[in-house]
Amino acid sequence: xxxxxxxxxxxxPRAVVSALALxxxxxxxxxxxxxxxxxxxxxxxxxxTLLGDGTAVQEFAVMELRLPRxxxxxxxxxxxxxxxxxxxxxxxxxxxxxxxxxxGQGATVGALSVIVLFQGDATAAAAGAVVGGLVTGAVIYLLxxxxxxxxxxxxxxxxxxxxxxTAVIHYLITKASLVDATRATVWMTGSLDGRDWAQFWPxxxxxxxxxxxxxxxxxxxxxxxxxxxxxxxxxxGVERTRVVLMASAVVLVSVATAAAGPIVFVSLSAPQLARRxxxxxxxxxxxxxxxxxxxxxxxxxxxxxxxxxRQLPVGVVTGVLGGxxxxxxxxxxxxxxxx
Numbered sequence: 001x002x003x004x005x006x007x008x009x010x011x012x013p014r015a016v017v018s019a020l021a022l023x024x025x026x027x028x029x030x031x032x033x034x035x036x037x038x039x040x041x042x043x044x045x046x047x048x049t050l051l052g053d054g055t056a057v058q059e060f061a062v063m064e065l066r067l068p069r070x071x072x073x074x075x076x077x078x079x080x081x082x083x084x085x086x087x088x089x090x091x092x093x094x095x096x097x098x099x100x101x102x103x104g105q106g107a108t109v110g111a112l113s114v115i116v117l118f119q120g121d122a123t124a125a126a127a128g129a130v131v132g133g134l135v136t137g138a139v140i141y142l143l144x145x146x147x148x149x150x151x152x153x154x155x156x157x158x159x160x161x162x163x164x165x166t167a168v169i170h171y172l173i174t175k176a177s178l179v180d181a182t183r184a185t186v187w188m189t190g191s192l193d194g195r196d197w198a199q200f201w202p203x204x205x206x207x208x209x210x211x212x213x214x215x216x217x218x219x220x221x222x223x224x225x226x227x228x229x230x231x232x233x234x235x236x237g238v239e240r241t242r243v244v245l246m247a248s249a250v251v252l253v254s255v256a257t258a259a260a261g262p263i264v265f266v267s268l269s270a271p272q273l274a275r276r277x278x279x280x281x282x283x284x285x286x287x288x289x290x291x292x293x294x295x296x297x298x299x300x301x302x303x304x305x306x307x308x309x310r311q312l313p314v315g316v317v318t319g320v321l322g323g324x325x326x327x328x329x330x331x332x333x334x335x336x337x338x339x
C-alpha cells in the first residue's frame with residue numbers, strides 16, 4: 001500500500017486480522033479476570049464500572065484490587081512476548097528464548113542477591129532484577145561475539161550461562177536465612193498476587209519507551225532473520241540494530257521479571273504460537289506481544305479458578321504448559337533436522 005506522502009507500507013491481511021483477534025481476546029480475558037474472585041462481578045458490570053457507572057463496592061473491587069493486577073499481567077505478557085520474539089529472530093532459532101538462554105536466570109540472580117545478601121525490600125529486589133538481567137545480557141553478548149554474533153553460538157553460550165546462573169540461584173538460597181529463603185522461594189515461583197499500581201507504573205513507562213523502539217526496528221529485524229550478509233546488502237546496520245534490539249529486549253524481560261517474578265516459557269511459546277497463527281514470516285512483533293498477554297491472562301485465570309480453593313501461582317501453570325510445549329518443539333525441530 002502506498003500512502004499519500006509516497007511512503008510504501010507492506011502488510012499481510014492475515015497478520016493484521018490475527019493481531020486484531022488477539023487484541024479482542026486479550027480484552028475479553030482481562031474483563032473476565034477482573035470479574036473473577038470472592039466477590040464475582042458480571043462482565044457487563046465490569047465494563048460499566050470501568051466507565052464510571054459501577055457501585056461503590058464494585059469500584060473498589062475493580063479499580064483498587066483487581067485492575068492493577070490485570071494490567072500488570074497484560075504488560076508482563078506483552079514484554080515477555082515481544083522480548084522472546086526479538087531473541088528468537090536475532091538468534092534465528094526457536095529455542096532462543098530469554099528464559100532458555102540465561103537472561104531470565106540473570107534477573108533472578110540479581111533479585112535474589114538483593115534479598116539474600118542485603119535483605120532488600122521489594123523495590124530493591126526489582127532493581128536488582130533489572131541490573132542482573134542487563135549484566136547477564138552484556139556478558140552473554142560478549143562471550144558470543146566472534147566477528148559478529150551467530151545465532152547458534154548465542155544460544156549455546158546462553159544455555160551454558162543459564163546452567164551456571166541456576167547453580168548460583170541454588171547457592172544463594174542455601175546461604176539465606178529461613179525468612180529470606182522463604183521470600184526468595186515465593187518470588188521465584190512467579191506470581192501476580194498482590195500486584196498493585198506500584199508495580200504497574202514502572203512497567204508501564206518502560207513499555208511506553210521501549211515498545212516503540214522495538215517496533216520501529218521491525219523491518220531491520222526481519223532483514224536480520226535472512227542473515228547478516230543479506231541484511232548488510234539491504235542497508236541494515238547489523239551490529240547497531242542487534243545491540244539496540246537485544247538491549248531493549250533484555251530490559252523488557254528484566255522489568256517484567258522484576259514486576260512479577262520469573263514467569264517461565266511465555267517468551268518461548270508466544271512468538272512461536274503467533275507465527276503459526278499469522279502464518280507470516282518475520283518476527284511478528286505485535287502478534288507475539290498480544291499472544292504473550294493472552295497466554296498470561298489465561299494462565300492467571302487457570303491458576304486462580306481451575307483448582308478450586310487451591311490457588312496456584314501463575315508461574316506454576318506457565319511452567320507446566322510451557323514445558324509440554326518445549327518438548328513438542330524439540331521433537332518437531334529434531335524431525336525437521338534443525339537440531
